[in-house]
Amino acid sequence: MDLKTAREKLRGSIAPIITPFDENGEFDQSTFESLINWHIESGSHAISVTGTTGEPSSLTIEEREKVMETAIKAAKGQVPVVPGTGSTNHKETLHLTRLAQEMGADAALVIVPYYNKPSQHALYKHFKTVADSVDIPIIVYNIPGRTAVNMDVKTLARLNEDCPNIIGVKESNKDFEHVNRVLLNCGKDFLLYSGIELLCYPMLAIGGAGSISATANIVPDKVAELHNAWFEGDVKRAQDLHYELMPLNDVLFKDTNPAPLKAALGMMGKITPKLRLPMDLPTEELQSEIRSVLSNYVDLSVKQ
Numbered sequence: 001m002d003l004k005t006a007r008e009k010l011r012g013s014i015a016p017i018i019t020p021f022d023e024n025g026e027f028d029q030s031t032f033e034s035l036i037n038w039h040i041e042s043g044s045h046a047i048s049v050t051g052t053t054g055e056p057s058s059l060t061i062e063e064r065e066k067v068m069e070t071a072i073k074a075a076k077g078q079v080p081v082v083p084g085t086g087s088t089n090h091k092e093t094l095h096l097t098r099l100a101q102e103m104g105a106d107a108a109l110v111i112v113p114y115y116n117k118p119s120q121h122a123l124y125k126h127f128k129t130v131a132d133s134v135d136i137p138i139i140v141y142n143i144p145g146r147t148a149v150n151m152d153v154k155t156l157a158r159l160n161e162d163c164p165n166i167i168g169v170k171e172s173n174k175d176f177e178h179v180n181r182v183l184l185n186c187g188k189d190f191l192l193y194s195g196i197e198l199l200c201y202p203m204l205a206i207g208g209a210g211s212i213s214a215t216a217n218i219v220p221d222k223v224a225e226l227h228n229a230w231f232e233g234d235v236k237r238a239q240d241l242h243y244e245l246m247p248l249n250d251v252l253f254k255d256t257n258p259a260p261l262k263a264a265l266g267m268m269g270k271i272t273p274k275l276r277l278p279m280d281l282p283t284e285e286l287q288s289e290i291r292s293v294l295s296n297y298v299d300l301s302v303k304q
Helices: 003-009 029-042 061-075 090-103 120-132 153-162 176-186 197-205 220-231 235-251 259-267 284-294
Strands: 012-016 046-049 081-083 108-111 138-142 166-171 191-194
Touching: 003 166, 012 220, 029 046, 029 061, 029 220, 046 061, 061 081, 061 090, 081 108, 090 108, 090 120, 120 138, 120 153, 138 153, 153 166, 153 176, 166 176, 176 191, 176 197, 191 197, 197 220, 197 235, 220 235, 235 284, 259 284
Parallel strands: 012 046, 046 081, 108 138, 138 166, 166 191
Antiparallel strands: none
């Protein structure tokens, strides 16, 4: 996908799909393919895999490659596919991003490296090297709650100026002043995506391109509809959906993502609710609360 097309098509609900495991904790490819088909049928505008919701740190490099390949093949070009290719290791990030391009990914989502806490100068060098190594669009993934480092707006603006294929950022950042300044400094054609569920609607109001929201795993149709309503000028409908989804958003983040998501998808009959240690399913008490809230959105008596 060329940069002009990417700027036009990579808008709306980019669903960050979970990585399903079977009872033995192995990648469940057939279930994964079914999830992708469900998202396409439900109206998700694009899909992303091996981002935070896809548990990349619980996968081997070979498994990440398999998940990316499966997603691209299963989507069959019906919607754009944006795999997460970043890691705490620079060479791994280069390898996965180049491989995503070879596989036919439409863009790559590259996270700010976690754990090693690079400086802003080092972040610039890391992302510029990655962007220069490929031709596909790059979306920076800024999630300071997971990485312990916040990419400064000035660093992002510098990358936007120096790297034509860095076309946007997923901001999982609760600092709404920060995200406003992203568009002020990078330009209003820079693609800003919300990674914070309660900011998906507000970010659209300031000129955001869409969201990469974990909640889309549960109600992909509703999350897509919120964006469709906004883009069609039905502000009231978008606002109503924002508040309608709020209780679900809240309960899905009472434990670390994607544990509540996998519990909920298990209740819906979509997956075997399995995570790999050190992650695990929520407590029975929280699962009960999730079921109670989920029942307001999904008929749990019918296998989805």
